[in-house]
Amino acid sequence: MTRRRPSSRKPRQPASAKAKGPGRLRLIGGDYRRRQLPVLDRPGLRPTPDRVRETLFNWLATAVPGARVLDLFAGTGALGLEALSRGARQAVFVERDAQVARQLVDNLAALGATERAQLVTADAQAYLAGAPSPFSLVFLDPPFRLGLAGVCCRALEAGWLAEDALIYVETESSLPPEVPASWQLHREVRAGDSTGRLYRRHPPGAGSPGGDAC
Template identity: 65%
Template structure:
């Protein structure tokens, strides 16, 4: 179930992780200050959190890299990755989501958590990173599959000042795609999950 506009829901293949099977329509935070808190997920076609197993792997990769950091969650969807980052000590998370109703729901969940460090921007992710930005320490990039947007987003992040000197960039794509990324991004970790391929890059000085 893929949506046509950019949100995390559009890229997520149908999965049946244990957490989702038990709690449909819920986002369970798996670590940090908000651990085990459950948040509602908006009832929209294809909108579902990044599966628990994928999130657990990703945040094990990141370890302590989030504490006190600036985080950008593009194509935010449910906001699962950004909210998990706030739970684990990120100084500030900027969520970018094109769908106004979905973006509003992220704001409601942040209010429920009293997570004032979260900022939600209703905007097209590609247009957002095509403008000059502030350096981010960690970026989550999960564009809709089969749209050809991964390379454009990666290039824009590097070209328009969105990345800190040694930023970490998480990129999730369809399994069949070998993504084109800037030459100074070094692959740090990768794993396959269903129809998707998850990769974590470390930015080196250009």
């Protein structure tokens, strides 16, 4: 029986043992369609899936052009970037993780979108405790299992929303958010263990709401 000689080469690592490289975010519509941007490998960083974004922005087709957008718990900025790609006038991204925020700044620069964007490196609740200015479209995608959605929904009513604002809230499916009475469910979509709900703000005395929930 012939023995193999010891090899000086290092054993090949299985694919599962290799260090994970950065992921990619693909924009799916508008001026930046098909552009791919790097995404950091960070715990809890979960871009909204392509299918959900496509569905959401089909619903928002007439609302995004010219909109002033707030992307809370921005993470990769997938939703705010998609809005800018489709003609939003301005997007404010709020992200507390400094490394994730720096990557978002780099991605905005790569798209040539910095003039229409503002990045705020802060906790979303701390940001909402500041001086408000109204937005016509808000994306709210907080970390799961921390009970942040309802708190932030209530805080948005303190001057952060235009009268007829649209608010998209993404949470775990098992925990629907508690939203203000002036918000009416307009559409919803489920993907895996999360559900995205689009609300239309309808403050008291504003007349009949537009759109039907489904």
